[in-house]
Amino acid sequence: MSTSDLIEIANADAELASQGVSSSKVPHVPPPKSATPLRVYWLYVIPLIVLHALALLAFLPWFFSWSGLILAILGHFTFGMLGITIGYHRLLTHRGFNCPKWLEHTFAILGLCNLQDSPARWVAIHRMHHQHSDQQPDPHTPLVNLLWGHVGWVLHRNRDHDSVTSFERYVRDLLKDPFYLKLEKRGLWVKIFWLHAACFALAGGLVGFLYGGLAASIQLASSWLVWGVFVRTVFVLHGTWSVNSLGHMFGYKNYKTRDDSRNNWLVALISHGEGWHNNHHAQPRAAHHGHRWFEFDMSWWVILLMEKVGLATDVVRAKPVPRQ
Numbered sequence: 001m002s003t004s005d006l007i008e009i010a011n012a013d014a015e016l017a018s019q020g021v022s023s024s025k026v027p028h029v030p031p032p033k034s035a036t037p038l039r040v041y042w043l044y045v046i047p048l049i050v051l052h053a054l055a056l057l058a059f060l061p062w063f064f065s066w067s068g069l070i071l072a073i074l075g076h077f078t079f080g081m082l083g084i085t086i087g088y089h090r091l092l093t094h095r096g097f098n099c100p101k102w103l104e105h106t107f108a109i110l111g112l113c114n115l116q117d118s119p120a121r122w123v124a125i126h127r128m129h130h131q132h133s134d135q136q137p138d139p140h141t142p143l144v145n146l147l148w149g150h151v152g153w154v155l156h157r158n159r160d161h162d163s164v165t166s167f168e169r170y171v172r173d174l175l176k177d178p179f180y181l182k183l184e185k186r187g188l189w190v191k192i193f194w195l196h197a198a199c200f201a202l203a204g205g206l207v208g209f210l211y212g213g214l215a216a217s218i219q220l221a222s223s224w225l226v227w228g229v230f231v232r233t234v235f236v237l238h239g240t241w242s243v244n245s246l247g248h249m250f251g252y253k254n255y256k257t258r259d260d261s262r263n264n265w266l267v268a269l270i271s272h273g274e275g276w277h278n279n280h281h282a283q284p285r286a287a288h289h290g291h292r293w294f295e296f297d298m299s300w301w302v303i304l305l306m307e308k309v310g311l312a313t314d315v316v317r318a319k320p321v322p323r324q
C-alpha cells in the first residue's frame, strides 16, 4: 500500500459525499469486535485518573496564580491547537498541507504533550474512524453510546489499536520516518510528556524563587504544574473527545455524508475549529474546516498565515458548500 493509499483511507468519506450518498442514521452500533469482550485498559485508565485528580487541585486556592492561568490559556493554543488540531490531525492524518520536516516534528512534539497518544497511534485510530465512521469497526462512534464515543473507547482495550497489522495498514507512511518510530519505542512519547511537565514546574520554581524565596518558589512551581499542565491537558483532552462524541450527535449538517457527523459551534470553539465536523467528514483532506462565513476556524487562519510566510505549501482548500 503506497503513501497516497494511506492518505486515501484517511480521506475516504470525501468520495462518498461527492457521490451524494445519503445520510443513513444508524440507531445503534455495538462496540468494535476488536474491543470485545470489554476489558479495562489499565495502562490508559490509571494515568487518566491521576491526571484528572491532579487537575482537580485547581479548585484549591493555594494552587492558583494568574501566571498559571495565563499559561493554561496559552498552552491550549500552543499544545492543543498547534499540536493536536494542526499537527496530529490536519497535517499528519490528512496531509491537508505540507511544511518543513523540522516544523512537522515540532508540531508532533507539541501534540504528544497533551497525553493523547503517540502521533502514529493517534493517526492510525483517526484514519480507522474516517474509513468506518459510525459503522463497525469505528473505534469511537457515539452510536454505541455517548460515553463510549467520548472516553469509553479510550478506557477499554482494543486489539486493533496496538496490532502491528493495523500500524502497517494505517500509518506505514508515518513510520517510515525514524523520528515517529523512535517515539513508539519504550514509551518515549510518555516520557517526553512528563519531561515537559517537569520543565513547567522547574520554570515556575525558578521564577517564584527569584521573586519571593523558597515558599514562593514551591507555590509557583505547583501552580504552573497544576494550571499550565494538568488543567490544560484535561481541557484539551475533553475538547478532542467532544469532537468524537458531540460532533457525531448534536449540531447541523452542511453535507450529506454516510456518517452522522455534525457541525457543532461549541465543540468548534473549544477545539479551534475541529467542531465543524460534518464539513470535515465531507472534505477530509481540506485544511479548512469552517466552510460557511460564520464557521470560524482559528486553525485555518494559522495555516493561512504559515502559507503567507512560506512555512506551509500545497494547502488543500475546501470546495464551496453545495446549495441544499
Ligand SMILES: [Zn+2]
Residues within 6 Å of the ligand: 129, 133, 243, 244, 248, 261, 277, 281
Ligand atoms: Zn468523525
Ligand SMILES: [Zn+2]
Residues within 6 Å of the ligand: 089, 093, 094, 126, 130, 280, 284
Ligand atoms: Zn479527520
